[in-house]
Amino acid sequence: MNEEKHIPTVFDIAREAGVSRGTVDRVLHKRGRFSAETAGKVLDAVRKLGYTANQNAALLASRREWTIACLLPSFREGEYWELIHRGLDEGIPEGSNLRLLPYNYDQTDPASFQAQCRAILEDKPSGVILNSVFKDGVRTFAAELDKAAIPYSFLDNKVDGLGNVFYVGIDPYRSGELGAFLLTVKTAPEEIGLIRLIRDCSHLGDPNEPRRKGFLDYLTAHFPGIKVHTTFINPSLPEEATRILEEFSAAHPTVRHYATTNSRIFLAAPFLKAHPDFTAVGFDDLERNLQALREGCVDFLVTHRIQEQARLCVSLFADFLLRGAKPEPRNHYVHLDILHALNADSYIE
Amino acid sequence: MNEEKHIPTVFDIAREAGVSRGTVDRVLHKRGRFSAETAGKVLDAVRKLGYTANQNAALLASRREWTIACLLPSFREGEYWELIHRGLDEGIPEGSNLRLLPYNYDQTDPASFQAQCRAILEDKPSGVILNSVFKDGVRTFAAELDKAAIPYSFLDNKVDGLGNVFYVGIDPYRSGELGAFLLTVKTAPEEIGLIRLIRDCSHLGDPNEPRRKGFLDYLTAHFPGIKVHTTFINPSLPEEATRILEEFSAAHPTVRHYATTNSRIFLAAPFLKAHPDFTAVGFDDLERNLQALREGCVDFLVTHRIQEQARLCVSLFADFLLRGAKPEPRNHYVHLDILHALNADSYIE
DNA sequence: GTGAAAGCGCTAACAT
DNA sequence: ATGTTAGCGCTTTCAC
Numbered sequence: 001m002n003e004e005k006h007i008p009t010v011f012d013i014a015r016e017a018g019v020s021r022g023t024v025d026r027v028l029h030k031r032g033r034f035s036a037e038t039a040g041k042v043l044d045a046v047r048k049l050g051y052t053a054n055q056n057a058a059l060l061a062s063r064r065e066w067t068i069a070c071l072l073p074s075f076r077e078g079e080y081w082e083l084i085h086r087g088l089d090e091g092i093p094e095g096s097n098l099r100l101l102p103y104n105y106d107q108t109d110p111a112s113f114q115a116q117c118r119a120i121l122e123d124k125p126s127g128v129i130l131n132s133v134f135k136d137g138v139r140t141f142a143a144e145l146d147k148a149a150i151p152y153s154f155l156d157n158k159v160d161g162l163g164n165v166f167y168v169g170i171d172p173y174r175s176g177e178l179g180a181f182l183l184t185v186k187t188a189p190e191e192i193g194l195i196r197l198i199r200d201c202s203h204l205g206d207p208n209e210p211r212r213k214g215f216l217d218y219l220t221a222h223f224p225g226i227k228v229h230t231t232f233i234n235p236s237l238p239e240e241a242t243r244i245l246e247e248f249s250a251a252h253p254t255v256r257h258y259a260t261t262n263s264r265i266f267l268a269a270p271f272l273k274a275h276p277d278f279t280a281v282g283f284d285d286l287e288r289n290l291q292a293l294r295e296g297c298v299d300f301l302v303t304h305r306i307q308e309q310a311r312l313c314v315s316l317f318a319d320f321l322l323r324g325a326k327p328e329p330r331n332h333y334v335h336l337d338i339l340h341a342l343n344a345d346s347y348i349e
Numbered sequence: 350m351n352e353e354k355h356i357p358t359v360f361d362i363a364r365e366a367g368v369s370r371g372t373v374d375r376v377l378h379k380r381g382r383f384s385a386e387t388a389g390k391v392l393d394a395v396r397k398l399g400y401t402a403n404q405n406a407a408l409l410a411s412r413r414e415w416t417i418a419c420l421l422p423s424f425r426e427g428e429y430w431e432l433i434h435r436g437l438d439e440g441i442p443e444g445s446n447l448r449l450l451p452y453n454y455d456q457t458d459p460a461s462f463q464a465q466c467r468a469i470l471e472d473k474p475s476g477v478i479l480n481s482v483f484k485d486g487v488r489t490f491a492a493e494l495d496k497a498a499i500p501y502s503f504l505d506n507k508v509d510g511l512g513n514v515f516y517v518g519i520d521p522y523r524s525g526e527l528g529a530f531l532l533t534v535k536t537a538p539e540e541i542g543l544i545r546l547i548r549d550c551s552h553l554g555d556p557n558e559p560r561r562k563g564f565l566d567y568l569t570a571h572f573p574g575i576k577v578h579t580t581f582i583n584p585s586l587p588e589e590a591t592r593i594l595e596e597f598s599a600a601h602p603t604v605r606h607y608a609t610t611n612s613r614i615f616l617a618a619p620f621l622k623a624h625p626d627f628t629a630v631g632f633d634d635l636e637r638n639l640q641a642l643r644e645g646c647v648d649f650l651v652t653h654r655i656q657e658q659a660r661l662c663v664s665l666f667a668d669f670l671l672r673g674a675k676p677e678p679r680n681h682y683v684h685l686d687i688l689h690a691l692n693a694d695s696y697i698e
Numbered sequence: 699g700t701g702a703a704a705g706c707g708c709t710a711a712c713a714t
Numbered sequence: 715a716t717g718t719t720a721g722c723g724c725t726t727t728c729a730c
Binding site for chain 1: 699700701702703705706707708
Binding site for chain 1: 409443530534682
């Protein structure tokens, strides 16, 4: 049974179609300078022989450069977006001439976002990966990218109805529902303490609004008449946060269920540590959140493979750019993971 | 800022070390026929210039063939090992001359296992991926592989203390603990119904023994005095299973918590459907298990990325074989996922 | 609009 | 023990 199937090469296609290798290449890459007739012959030959390019050879020979501009929030160590950036780098296909160009903006400063948008339009990258903090700004920018014929994809969160190639990230509404379920799985609550960040008040709504909606919808659907009390803390002042939460708790002694819908439940860890009988749920596997989970301050974390999500995004985008592979489906919802002290250890590979 | 760093090639190494490219290649691949002195010079040059081989070129030029024998249980559609085989194929690095050779054996028949072992030793593959159902058989086979200098790795489950390169899979004991936690998170039980398969009785213990131990240890640690009742069903006779479970339930009306520690909780789905107030937990995301979860028969599934685990195993093994990359750590424990109706939809990408 | 040919960086067979 | 060289399959320039 010596199969040894001969794998067809450009040469075979050329022979089959009665043209030269150069012509085959031009047709396959739509580089122009060929007649419709030859194109037909080449494509027929490709189908007939079942030809697929050898990517090793292609990548080796190609000297073309690709760039993807990454328009994402700037960050400090240990923050959410650091994981994203690590994942982005991992997504670059080995041996590809693809470079990522970071264009980081300040999440609290719309002007910095605008400035980076302008910079990207000037630099004309092959593609753009972005998220959405300033919805209107994103809409304007997307229109300009459309005009410049630069493809773009959303990562981690999105604005619907635009011309993006795809979206990779969670379904935020469902993550909120799941968080609410986990918060109430052990004991049914009558009141809930929802911990929010003061920056949510400052500009046009909080980026976690869809998640919060899922969270609240679940609670009201399953526990009619439930009371949700909201308190705001400042992420820059951790000690103050503990004090504020203690005061809140003193004012609402019947609240025994706490949650955030942002990624900063760790800010409540000292407070929760002092109240071991409280139930608490948060989101995202920041190192400090995981620690709070291990120490028993937090019961569950709802998260997803943040790094892998970013890796996937770059990798899909690279396929799209380099090989013209259309990623399906347009919304690539990643899995929501439930983390508990019992399964948190092996989470990050 | 025109960086354009020149990426060092074999040629640069050769020049730096004052030898030819052929010599560099021989040293790098330990193909012999070079002096210790030149080897030193070459390795120094590699370090100095920070050389790493261009994999595209390497793969393109290499006509060498690699084979990995996969010694794993045979399976039918929709069973656990089907997912494994799918993942294995995905793990083959693109463009590599690596082939997987399946050597499937019958889990209920030690002789078929032995036969496949002999076949592998005759075929002399570059490496072996295997799991462990017949522990003694595996020990013997491992010794023979050691003698033949054929590297091997365990996938999905293992025997400790052998010369395998690595293991990829879950920590079964912890998966059992997690299952027990989830079974009891909502309501504290006084009695538990543990559903096992009759084949566990037939040969030398059941492959899920470590998981069952974790499961039982958790229960006795957290609920002293708990009673665990075991009942056996036959996976080949689904209707009978429902009848047996109904009889069991009639005999033990106070049991309201049910679990399996194998992957067949779906066999109990019709029974559980008739008792919507019972709590049930199972393992592994077989399609039929997921359906039971969606229908509310099962509350939680403990699982892991079965396919991804297999993919990872092949991919690590390929790196080890093709590029001599030592995978660390030796035990690659994959993450335990908690599946609930609220997060099951997006689980399989 | 098409064909010829020179690489891309590495491997491996063949000289020496 | 070491050097030389002909490819691997594709891209891309250049000449027609």
